[in-house]
Each structure stands twice: as C-alpha cells, then as structure tokens.
Amino acid sequence: MRQLRPSTIREILKVTAQPDIISFAGGLPAPELFPVDAVKAAANSVLSQNGPDALQYGPSEGFMPLREWIAEEVRQRGIAAQPAEVLVTNGSQQVLDLVGKLLLNAGDVVLTENPTYLAAIQAFQTFEAHFVPVPTDECGLIPEALPELIRQHRPKFLYTIPNFQNPTGVTLTEERRAKLARIAAEHDLIVVEDDPYGKLRYRGSNVPPVKHWDEANCVIYASTFSKTIAPGLRLGWVVAPTEVISRLLILKQASDLHTSSFDQRVAYAFLTLNDQAAHLDRIRHAYGERFDVMHAALSAEMPAGFTWTQPEGGMFLWVTGPENLDGMELLSRAIQRKVAFVPGRDFFPGDGGKNHLRLNFSNSTPERIREGVQRLGTLCRG
Ligand SMILES: Cc1ncc(COP(=O)(O)O)c(C=O)c1O
Secondary structure, eight states: OTTOOOOHHHHHHHHHTSTTSEEOOSOOOOGGGSOHHHHHHHHHHHHHHHHHHHHSOOOTTOOHHHHHHHHHHHHHHTOOOOGGGEEEESHHHHHHHHHHHHHOOTTOEEEEESSOOHHHHHHHHTTTOEEEEEOEETTEEOGGGHHHHHHHHOOSEEEEOOSSOTTTOOOOOHHHHHHHHHHHHHHTOEEEEEOSSGGGBOSSOOOOOGGGGOTTOOEEEEEESTTTTOGGGOOEEEEOOHHHHHHHHHHHHHHHSSSOHHHHHHHHHHHHHSOHHHHHHHHHHHHHHHHHHHHHHHHHHOOTTOEEOOOSBSSEEEEEOOTTOOHHHHHHHHHHTTEEOEEGGGGOSSSOOTTEEEEEOSSSOHHHHHHHHHHHHHHHHO
16 A cells, blocks of 8 residues: 555546636546436436336346447457456446456566556556556557567566557557567457447548457456446446456445446446437547547647647647656646646656546537637747
C-alpha cells in the first residue's frame, strides 16, 4: 500500500465537477447520448418478464444469453470466440485487476506503451509490478523492439490498447498487429489487449483486433459496454482460452461472486430490443464532430511549439508542448481560468510526460469545446 498513490484524474475530477469549469479531464462519454429511455424500457421488460431471476444471485461466468451475444459481437470484430471463452465482468477495469491477480507476483515485469492507461498502471501496481516501456511512434508500439525486451526482462505480459489509445488516441496499424501476434507466439508472450474504444471509430476503416491473428492463443482480449451503452452499468468482458477463463472465474468468485444479474439482463434486453447500428452511429457522429471542433479550435488558438494527435476514433487527443512546458503547473493556472485537462506525467510508468496534456472531447458540447480551448490557448500563449 505504501507504494500506491491516488489517481490524479480522480482528484482532478473532484475539482472539475463544478459546473462552471469546462473539463477536458475525465474520460467520460457524452451523457446526452446515453439511451436513457431505451434502458428504462429494457429494465421494465426485464422486471415484468423475469423479475425474480433478475434480482437473484446468478452464475459467476455471466448471464448466458449475454455471453452468447458478446461471442457473436467479437466474432464480428474478427475473433473466433465461443460463449465458453467469454467471462462477463464489472467493467473492463475488473479484467485488468483479475489478470493482475492471476499473472503477477511482486517484481514481475509488465511491458506497456509509454504513456498508457493510468488505471491499468494502478491495477498492476497493486501487485507490485515493474513496468518496462515498449518504444512507440505515431503507428503505436513497435513490435520489432519486443524480442530484445523479452530477452532482457522476461515480462509476464504485454499490456496494449491498440484502438484510439488512452491517452494518446494512437491506433496500432494492421501490419503491426499481425506482427505482434506472431512475435508473441514465437516468444510465448501473453498479450493483454484492452479494447474499450474500437467501436467508436468516426473516420477511416476498422482494423481487426490483435487477437484476430492469435493462432497460438496468447492474447487475452478485454472490452466493455461502458462507451457504447453507459459506464454506470459497469459491464465489461474478457475473451480468453477456457483454461484462462476458468482461472479468472475462480478469482472473480473470490472478489464479487458475479456481475449484477439485473444489469446484465437489462443490457441484454437493450441490445436485442434496439437498433444498435443506429445507436452507435449517433455516438460516432457526435464524437467525430467534437473532435473536428477541438482540432479546429486548437489550430486557431495554440501557439507555435504545440502539436497534437488526430485520432480516427475514441474520446481523447494528446497535446505535446515545448520541452519546458510543465503540465501540472499549467493545470493549476487553467483551473483558475475554469478549464481543466489531465497533465501527461501520470500516464508514464517510466520517465517523461511533463510537457503533455490529455484532452477529452467526448464529454463537452461543441460550444464548450470552443470556449475551453480558447481559454487554454490564452494561457499557453501567455
Ligand atoms: C484503456 C481503458 N481500459 C479500461 C477502461 C475501463 O473501462 P470500464 O471498466 O468502464 O469498462 C478504460 C476507461 O476509461 C480505459 O480507458
């Protein structure tokens, strides 16, 4: 416990909850796109048709019709999965915790992108993991760097977010995904592929998950309904070989018995009673527009020396400032001006990150994005 720190983002979110602050800090979806009425109808139908079952304890593996739905969904993403290879979890965050419990002993090495998802660092730090960054560029991690890192560090696994990475927005190219799967197979490397954002592509064309090329069964694939239905449901899943699922299941039983029977049934009813393609199109359209607005505003407002990524999906972009920029210091001034973001430093398990900012564009309206970037630009120019 002595080594663990509270999440900077959660601390920042406490400040940014004030309504007069324009916050690009949290990783929150757009609340006005939550399908409230459709979820209400789904909940009504669950309670009127299967009320007692929905309120009873349920199987630790998850509600079978939902596991079948997920197996079909991931098949469409390019992963040949059976329902027995699917475990429903409390968000994909629980997958990270369970994988850490399963695989990590104190001092074990985890390979990650640098920067990477802050709460994955937190999850694996709980098990006293040691992080080794994999070199990355604008096309994601560089698979050719892996054999030497594997030889040197004998990692327990590689953790990667191939689609619209959190925090950078970068997407791993198809060629690199295939190469990563091949190198993992050759070196017996377990890959934990975290894919919360893949369905949020507003530009370009879909790339299959790394697990699509996983003939050696090295890849543990995690995803979630948090960004496509609502994060408050806390519904995610993991796809892995049955030998892995059976072990994760024991760990899940010890930690929470099972994921909410009610929420799983409501999600399943929502998914089967509504037109999912139309629902996702609405989200993608709104996020694409918000990205465009943020990109245009940054182009107009930011001084020379600032650059940013242009993701084709997801919820974040990543700003790089001049070498001497201190993101933490900028944040304290930004909060006085009623605008917030997450400074880059905390996303780096290794060194670096002081001169970066993560900006979320999904959770603010276009008007607030324009206003917030204008405030930020004034600060950066000053
Ligand atoms: C990369 C990544 N993984 C996992 C999660 C956890 O999502 P959830 O537990 O809501 O499925 C998030 C949430 O923002 C994320 O960005």
